[in-house]
Amino acid sequence: MLTLENAEITQDGFSLSADLSIAPATKYAVIGPSGAGKSTLLGGLCGFIPITKGRLLWQGRDITDAAPGARPMTMLFQDNNLFPHLSVAQNVGLGLRPDLRLSAQDKAKVATALSRVGLDDLAVRKPGALSGGQQSRAALARVLVQARPLVLLDEPFAALGPALRNEMLDLVHELVTETRASLIMVTHAPEDVRRIADQVIFVANGQAKAPQPAAALMDNPPPELRAYLG
Amino acid sequence: MALRPLAISTKPGISAAALVVVLIFAALAAVASRAEFSSGLGPADWAAIRFTIYQALLSALISTLLAIPVARALARRRFWGRSILVTLLGAPFILPVIVAVIGLLAVFGRAGWLNAGLSAVGLPNASIYGLHGVVLAHVFFNLPLATRLLLQAWHTIPSERFRLAAQLNLTPRAVFLGLEWPMLRQIVPGTAALIFVICLTSFAVALTLGGGPRATTIELAIYQAFQFDFDLSRAAVLSLVQLGLAGTAAILALWIIPLVSLGGGRDRPMQRWDARGGGQGVLDVCAIGIGAGFLMLPLIAVVWRGLLGLPTTPASVWQAAATSIGVALISVTLLLVLVLPLAGWIASARRGGIEGVGLFGLAASPLMIGTGWFILINPVADPFAFALPVTALVNALMALPFALRILVPPLRDTVQVYGRLSQTLALQGWPLWRWVILPRLRPQIGFAAGLTGALSMGDLGVIALFADPDRTTLPLQMYRLMGSYQMEAASGAALILLVLSLGIFWAFDKGGRWNADA
Numbered sequence: 001m002l003t004l005e006n007a008e009i010t011q012d013g014f015s016l017s018a019d020l021s022i023a024p025a026t027k028y029a030v031i032g033p034s035g036a037g038k039s040t041l042l043g044g045l046c047g048f049i050p051i052t053k054g055r056l057l058w059q060g061r062d063i064t065d066a067a068p069g070a071r072p073m074t075m076l077f078q079d080n081n082l083f084p085h086l087s088v089a090q091n092v093g094l095g096l097r098p099d100l101r102l103s104a105q106d107k108a109k110v111a112t113a114l115s116r117v118g119l120d121d122l123a124v125r126k127p128g129a130l131s132g133g134q135q136s137r138a139a140l141a142r143v144l145v146q147a148r149p150l151v152l153l154d155e156p157f158a159a160l161g162p163a164l165r166n167e168m169l170d171l172v173h174e175l176v177t178e179t180r181a182s183l184i185m186v187t188h189a190p191e192d193v194r195r196i197a198d199q200v201i202f203v204a205n206g207q208a209k210a211p212q213p214a215a216a217l218m219d220n221p222p223p224e225l226r227a228y229l230g
Numbered sequence: 231m232a233l234r235p236l237a238i239s240t241k242p243g244i245s246a247a248a249l250v251v252v253l254i255f256a257a258l259a260a261v262a263s264r265a266e267f268s269s270g271l272g273p274a275d276w277a278a279i280r281f282t283i284y285q286a287l288l289s290a291l292i293s294t295l296l297a298i299p300v301a302r303a304l305a306r307r308r309f310w311g312r313s314i315l316v317t318l319l320g321a322p323f324i325l326p327v328i329v330a331v332i333g334l335l336a337v338f339g340r341a342g343w344l345n346a347g348l349s350a351v352g353l354p355n356a357s358i359y360g361l362h363g364v365v366l367a368h369v370f371f372n373l374p375l376a377t378r379l380l381l382q383a384w385h386t387i388p389s390e391r392f393r394l395a396a397q398l399n400l401t402p403r404a405v406f407l408g409l410e411w412p413m414l415r416q417i418v419p420g421t422a423a424l425i426f427v428i429c430l431t432s433f434a435v436a437l438t439l440g441g442g443p444r445a446t447t448i449e450l451a452i453y454q455a456f457q458f459d460f461d462l463s464r465a466a467v468l469s470l471v472q473l474g475l476a477g478t479a480a481i482l483a484l485w486i487i488p489l490v491s492l493g494g495g496r497d498r499p500m501q502r503w504d505a506r507g508g509g510q511g512v513l514d515v516c517a518i519g520i521g522a523g524f525l526m527l528p529l530i531a532v533v534w535r536g537l538l539g540l541p542t543t544p545a546s547v548w549q550a551a552a553t554s555i556g557v558a559l560i561s562v563t564l565l566l567v568l569v570l571p572l573a574g575w576i577a578s579a580r581r582g583g584i585e586g587v588g589l590f591g592l593a594a595s596p597l598m599i600g601t602g603w604f605i606l607i608n609p610v611a612d613p614f615a616f617a618l619p620v621t622a623l624v625n626a627l628m629a630l631p632f633a634l635r636i637l638v639p640p641l642r643d644t645v646q647v648y649g650r651l652s653q654t655l656a657l658q659g660w661p662l663w664r665w666v667i668l669p670r671l672r673p674q675i676g677f678a679a680g681l682t683g684a685l686s687m688g689d690l691g692v693i694a695l696f697a698d699p700d701r702t703t704l705p706l707q708m709y710r711l712m713g714s715y716q717m718e719a720a721s722g723a724a725l726i727l728l729v730l731s732l733g734i735f736w737a738f739d740k741g742g743r744w745n746a747d748a
Contacts, residue, residue, distance in 0.1 A: 046654065047653075048650055048653070067653070067656070068650070068653040068654050068656075069653055069654060069655060069656025069657070069658075070656065074654060075654050077650060077651070080647050080648060080650075080651055081651060082651075083648065083651070083665070083666060083669075083670075085669040085670060086665065086669070090665075094655050094657070094665065095655065098655055098656050098657045098658070098661045098662075098665075099660070099661040099664070099665075100661065100664075100665055
């Protein structure tokens with residue numbers, strides 16, 4: 001269980017307040033108007049934006065000031081999820097060991113993850129030689145080997161076409177279900193919410209509301225959400 | 231809570247900065263301890279100070295003024311070989327001073343091509359020694375630099391303005407006053423200031439083409455006080471004068487010096503619709519022709535005379551060449567050890583201004599640092615045994631400001647773009663350097679290393695203070711050959727030095743780019 005306790009996340013004069021909990025093995029969609037603070041919420045959870053008030057707790061332990069790499073989560077950003085000078089296998093391997101001193105066992109794990117996302121043949125390629133969809137798969141393979149209890153997505157598939165994007169979302173859905181990780185995913189599209197989310201965190205007016213069941217909320221949105229969905 | 235964008239450890243950077251400061255200030259303190267201010271400055275010292283400022287002013291003015299028509303012509307003309315010429319404008323940066331001097335002597339010297347031409351038509355010969363020789367050599371080095379800076383500035387004028395000017399059918403004069411003059415007014419003072427600062431600390435040019443009571447720079451006077459009179463006090467006083475003068479000028483000029491882009495790229499000729507008239511065309515052809523000739527002729531002379539002289543070069547030249555390669559490689563290593571942590575610190579710091587550390591190397595004269603370390607080493611060991619390490623170290627310090635300018639911007643970009651990813655993967659310390667920073671910066675590291683190697687290979691500075699007959703570098707050996715009027719052998723040595731300098735630059739630069747991924 002990850003808990004934001006009366007938290008305030010502040011960056012460049014913008015402040016987002018949040019008081020909510022993330023349950024294990026559950027999929028959350030973060031929706032809300034542009035500039036409402038969706039990315040700020042994820043940045044605060046990940047440790048890139050300071051939590052200026054309140055606490056962030058993981059299994060009851062305070063991780064408010066923990067370094068990004070020391071948190072129980074992994075995050076995919078909108079871009080730059082891979083190092084272009086390293087091979088796909090090396091990029092994935094960094095998820096296991098930051099110094100890339102991989103044991104035979106580690107290498108086997110990397111190979112398994114790459115084969116799971118369908119990139120067996122492209123392990124030695126560099127990201128520049130891959131298509132957009134393949135690059136997303138490589139990043140997901142790294143998420144897989146990291147095996148963190150929480151996976152955060154800040155619209156990493158925004159640049160892909162609709163069909164490819166759905167393919168990636170389905171793959172993410174499968175992967176987090178397999179690893180029993182929780183998923184927190186920023187999205188603009190109501191159909192994404194219906195596609196994979198169990199719960200919705202609605203962000204508006206500088207506040208991240210407590211999660212609500214996705215299906216019920218989307219069928220019967222409150223006025224604020226209705227205004228956003230249009 | 232302050233979040234840093236990337237977990238680059240600052241300790242090595244701060245240590246490197248402290249080391250640079252200590253190395254320079256230890257030398258300064260040693261020099262100051264020997265200076266007897268009671269004796270004051272003699273008339274010869276004042277003459278050196280006056281000459282230093284006067285020649286630097288002249289060099290800056292002439293280089294900048296001549297660069298204006300050349301840069302203008304290059305900006306608005308497209309012709310075959312233009313890009314090669316623009317690339318060649320960067321060559322003087324890695325060209326050893328003493329090699330250029332040999333080339334200039336071959337063209338403008340007593341028995342040079344110019345005087346041969348003058349004699350043929352019955353005119354009196356020109357002399358290259360003294361003030362005009364020093365200024366000529368400085369213009370040779372700095373006209374290309376000024377031209378590159380001005381050309382960059384020309385390209386900052388939006389081409390839409392030139393389109394508008396063409397539509398309004400403005401006269402060349404109107405284009406100049408309306409479009410080009412406002413740009414020049416911004417860039418010319420900084421360019422001239424930069425050249426002025428560079429020429430203030432000129433040593434090798436003054437050593438070879440100047441000299442005598444009427445053409446001695448402060449740097450040369452330090453050398454003479456040290457070498458001929460072994461007057462440490464006078465050398466020390468002059469070092470302090472030099473530091474004050476160059477330091478003040480560097481700090482003042484810092485405000486107006488433009489950013490020097492050392493890379494070759496991004497030079498796209500602009501589409502221009504004006505200056506179609508015959509008069510303007512003739513003007514541009516003349517400017518480019520004279521500029522290119524002034525740059526190319528001495529280089530051609532070096533190669534030509536060098537090939538002739540190569541068979542006569544003694545074995546000592548080859549031995550010195552081997553020493554020079556060693557010194558250059560040590561210098562590159564020292565530079566990288568200093569500059570990488572420093573750049574990492576500067577790039578991840580929130581406040582700017584730390585780059586100033588590198589400028590110490592520019593303001594402090596190499597001979598002052600050399601003199602200081604001579605004084606420090608002298609009581610405990612034979613300073614001459616340390617000639618080569620001190621030379622390598624001083625060369626690395628000289629290259630530091632340039633290397634910082636090359637490395638800090640791309641390192642900032644890397645922090646910007648890959649900082650978050652590195653942090654989520656808990657990359658820090660050596661793995662961060664090994665897997666992210668070094669591979670991302672490889673082209674720039676190669677370029678900086680190549681520049682340092684070439685600079686060190688061709689440097690005739692500190693080594694002149696320390697060297698004994700057994701341990702010399704190639705530039706010094708070449709200077710000795712010139713001093714004993716063995717011009718053929720010196721020309722051969724010049725060609726070897728030219729090839730080595732360009733070669734070490736090429737090898738590092740190419741090594742950095744080889745197989746590098748975007």
